[in-house]
Amino acid sequence: MTIPFFIPRYHVPRFKVLLEYEGTRYSGWQVQKNARTVQGELQGALRKVLGGAEFELYGSGRTDAGVHALGQVAHLEARTVLGPEIIRMKANDVLPPDINIIEVEKAAPGFHARHDAKARSYIYQVSRRRTAFGKRYVWWVKEKLDTALMRGATRAFPGMKDFRSFTDDDPEEKSTLVFIDEVQIEEAGDLVLFRVCGSHFLWKLVRRLVGVIVEAGRGRLAPEEIPTLFSAETDVPSKLTAPPSGLFLEKVYYGDEKRRTELRPVLTVAHER
Numbered sequence: 640m641t642i643p644f645f646i647p648r649y650h651v652p653r654f655k656v657l658l659e660y661e662g663t664r665y666s667g668w669q670v671q672k673n674a675r676t677v678q679g680e681l682q683g684a685l686r687k688v689l690g691g692a693e694f695e696l697y698g699s700g701r702t703d704a705g706v707h708a709l710g711q712v713a714h715l716e717a718r719t720v721l722g723p724e725i726i727r728m729k730a731n732d733v734l735p736p737d738i739n740i741i742e743v744e745k746a747a748p749g750f751h752a753r754h755d756a757k758a759r760s761y762i763y764q765v766s767r768r769r770t771a772f773g774k775r776y777v778w779w780v781k782e783k784l785d786t787a788l789m790r791g792a793t794r795a796f797p798g799m800k801d802f803r804s805f806t807d808d809d810p811e812e813k814s815t816l817v818f819i820d821e822v823q824i825e826e827a828g829d830l831v832l833f834r835v836c837g838s839h840f841l842w843k844l845v846r847r848l849v850g851v852i853v854e855a856g857r858g859r860l861a862p863e864e865i866p867t868l869f870s871a872e873t874d875v876p877s878k879l880t881a882p883p884s885g886l887f888l889e890k891v892y893y894g895d896e897k898r899r900t901e902l903r904p905v906l907t908v909a910h911e912r
Contacts, residue, residue, distance in 0.1 A: 651716050651717070651718055652716070652717060652719065652745065653714055653715070653716045653745075653746045653747070653748055653749075653750055654714065654715040654716075654717070654723055654726065654743050654744065654745060654746055655712065655713075655714055655743070655744050655745075655746040655750060655752070656696075656712065656713045656714065656715050656740060656742075656743050657710060657711075657712055657740070657741045657742040657743075658681070658708070658711050658712075658713070658738065658739060658740045658741055659707075659708055659709055659710065659711070659738075659739050659741055660677050660707060660708050660711065660737060660738040660739070661707055661737040661738075661775070662677065662702060662704070662705050662706045662707045662708065662883070663705055663707075663737070663775050663884070664737060665677050665680075665704065665705075666704045667701055667702055667703050667704045667706065668698050668700075668701045668702045668708075668711070669698070669701045670682065677702075677708075677711075677738060678696065678698060678713075680734060680735060680738055681696060681713070681730070681734070681738065682696055683733075684730045684733040684734045685715070685717070685726075685730060687733050688721070688726060688729040688730050688733065689717055689718075689719050689721070692717060692718045692719055693717070693718050694715060694716060694717035694718070694719075695714075695715070695716040695717075696713055696714075696715050697713060697714050697751070697752055697753065698711060698712070698713045698752055698753065699711065699712040699713065699752040699753050699756050699759070699891045700753055700756070700759065700839065700840065700888075700891075701842070702886075702888055703842065703843060703846070703883050703886075704883060705882075705883030705884060706883045706886045706887070706888065707776070707886065707887045707888070707905075708887065708888040709762070709887050709888065709889050709890070709905065710741075710888065710889060710890045710891060711888055711891070712752050712756070712891040712893075713752050714746060714750055714751060714752040715743075723742075723743040723744050723745055724743065726743050727740045727742065727743040752891075755893055756839075756891050756892065756893060757838075757892045757893060757894065757896075758820060758836055758837060758838055758891075758892040758898070759836070759837065759838075759839060759840060759888065759890070759891050759892070760834055760835065760836040760837075760889045760890050760892070760898075760899065761834070761835050761836075761840070761845045761886060761887065761888055761889055762832060762833065762834050762886075762887045762889045762902070762905060763778075763832070763833040763834075763835070763845065763846075763849045763881065763885050763886050763887070764776060764777045764778070764830055764831075764832060764833075764885040764887075764904065764905060764906065765777065765778050765779075765780050765784070765830065765831040765832075765833070765849075765853065765885060766778065766779045766780070766829055766830055766831075766885075767779075767780065767784065767829045767830070767831065768829045770829075772906075773906050774884065775884055776884060776885065776887075776905060776906045777830070777884065777885045777906065778849075778853075778881050778882050778884060778885040780853060780857075782857045783857075784831060784853065784856035784857065785856050785857075785858060786824060786826060786831065786856065788855050788856050788858065788862060789824055789831070789852050789853070789855055789856040790824055791855070791862040792851065792852045792855035792856070792860075792862040792865055793822035793823075793824060793852060794862070795862065795865035795866050795869075796819045796822050796835075796848060796865075797819050797820065797821060797822065798818065798819065799816060799817070799818045800816070800817065800818075800819065800869050801815055801816055801869055802815050802816075802817050802841055802844050802869070803815040803872075804868050804869070804871075804872065804873050804874075804875070804876050804877075805841065805843070805844045805847040805848060805868075805876045806841035806842050806843055806844050806847075807842055807843060807877075815841060817837055817838060817839060817840065817841060817844065818837055818838040819835065819836070819837040819838075820836040820837055820838075820898070821834070821835075821836050822834070822835050822848070822852070823835075823836075823902055824852075825902040827903065827904045828904075830904050831856075832902050832903075832904060833849055833852070834889070834899075834902050835848060835849075836898065843877075843880060845886060846880050846881040846882070846883065846886060847876040847877065847879060847880050847881070848876075849881040849885075849886075850876065850879030850880050850881040851865060851868065851875070851876055851879050853879070853881065854879050860875075887905055
């Protein structure tokens with residue numbers, strides 16, 4: 640008599656999955672009906688790799704349509720005897736070339752990619768010039784930008800703030816309060832780089848935050864006006880929403896991981912003369 644293979648629920652392996660993706664072709668991370676998403680592609684690949692075995696895949700958070708990721712994290716709970724490296728290699732063989740699993744490792748049974756995350760960081764790239772190669776990865780701003788004004792504008796954001804004017808209605812979010820650790824700005828040739836690190840992020844928050852700072856850099860919004868965007872209902876941030884092309888989910892932090900400080904381009908568009 641053949642004894643069926645069975646893994647009790649409390650013994651189902653759980654894995655931490657680190658992945659990167661180029662988000663141009665996708666309607667964001669989260670599975671949606673009649674839309675191509677990163678999570679949907681990953682689930683389709685895992686179904687083939689796991690041979691139809693039951694599994695759960697949960698990301699650390701959603702990314703908007705067209706947004707990229709350098710270090711998205713998901714947890715995978717699967718009834719499988721396959722090891723982490725085998726899962727990674729087999730899934731990458733099936734995935735499209737703009738999605739890549741960097742690492743799969745065993746995780747504690749209770750590990751949750753979203754709930755256990757302590758912070759997230761995003762990078763945004765603004766280009767000061769038109770580029771033939773970087774359109775998918777930058778926002779080209781034609782007007783001259785004053786970085787001193789932009790750095791002054793960043794001072795309005797750190798701390799616990801109500802970002803209701805920086806997001807759209809989202810039934811999955813019960814609160815619009817977000818703690819921002821830091822907004823960092825660096826120049827790299829023709830690029831202006833932004834890093835935003837915080838507890839979590841609402842839908843479109845980073846893109847609107849960058850849009851507001853860029854408007855200050857254009858000289859059209861005084862840095863001292865920005866705090867008023869938190870204290871009243873206003874559509875100013877929504878009108879200034881930066882495009883998704885320049886935005887990258889950089890890293891999801893767990894435990895006491897040290898925060899990154901060096902800010903370098905994801906893509907260099909500077910021309911050597």
